[in-house]
Amino acid sequence: MNDLDTCLRCTSHLRDHELGRHLCCRCEAIVASALTEIPKLYSRLGDHLHRGASNGPAVSGSKAAPLPLRIEVLDLQMEKGPALAVLQGWVRDWEFYGHAELAETDTLQERVNGACRTLRYNLGWAVAHHPAVDEFAHEILSAHRTLNRVVNGETPPRKVAVTCLRCQQTLRITLDTRGETCPGCRTEYGHSEVLRLPLADRRAAA
Template sequence: MNDLDTCLRCRRDLRDHEAGRYLCERCETHAARALTEIPGLYKQLGTQLQRGAGTAPAVSGSKAAPVPLRLDILDLQMEKGPILGVLQGWVRDWEFYGHAELAETNTLQERVAGACRTLRYNLGWAVTHHPAVDEFADEVLSAHRTLARVTTGETPPRRIAVTCPCQQTLRITLDTRGVTCPNCGTGYGHSDVLRLPLAERRAAA
């Protein structure tokens, strides 16, 4: 169990009822929601497979060349890709501790759903007993963001420039879990880095 008084992922101070956990309840909730939504987003990848799919009506008898497939979508759908590969990697890890069971005989869609289901079911154990659960949450949330951007057109988080007291400019997003200044080596947790002053814009030359 966690001997520190902060969440390993967002570096927020743990509340009294969160003592001993590796993740705070907020980070656990984010991971749980991602695991719930990933199967549906993964299923939607098929509708995005062709470039320009859905942008023009099909014409019967057309002799035009077929629309090329999007290789980035194919990569996301692969067994060893950044979605199923990541999920099953964590299932294998948790299986070692007796808290998951890997199924490799179903369709890829069913395996994604099954992996998310078993990880979601055992998440409560992981946040109090698995010292790398922060890495797990980061990878699951990254997979969810990737799927959301592809299937819904969600734009990446806006980057903000803030200034460290040493005058080094740091570029962060509202989701940044923490950052270390490359100039002075000061480490900032999520809430601390958001308190830094905005960097002044440089005048155009």
């Protein structure tokens, strides 16, 4: 149970009916939506495997040289890539608590489907009881963004330059960062702390 009155992910204050949870209802809904969309995005990776490939039908008997593969997409399709490995890692973790069951005998797509299904089904338990549900949410949303960027061409989050309070080092952060460590003085900033840092001078940020 969360002894704090703030969401561990977005640090917003929990409402009365959310007290005791680790995540607020809004963050839970965002993670649930990502778990619903991940299988659909994963199934479309094959359409983006070749550089410059169109989604039109293949021409039989073509003598053209095969298009080069996109390694980052191939990596996403792999069992140990940043999609399935993350999903199955959390299924294994939740299995320890008795709230999931890992299936490793199906196709990769079926394993993605099954992992997302069981994680979404037990999300309510995790939000209330899992001690690392904020880390889980971060990794699931990161995997979703990566897949969405490949399939739908979504651009990465825009980085903002801010200044370390201790040594004036410029840090480049995104609005969804979980926290940052200053490379100059090694000061650690949490999510809410790093978002409150002053914007860097334009010349320093260049």
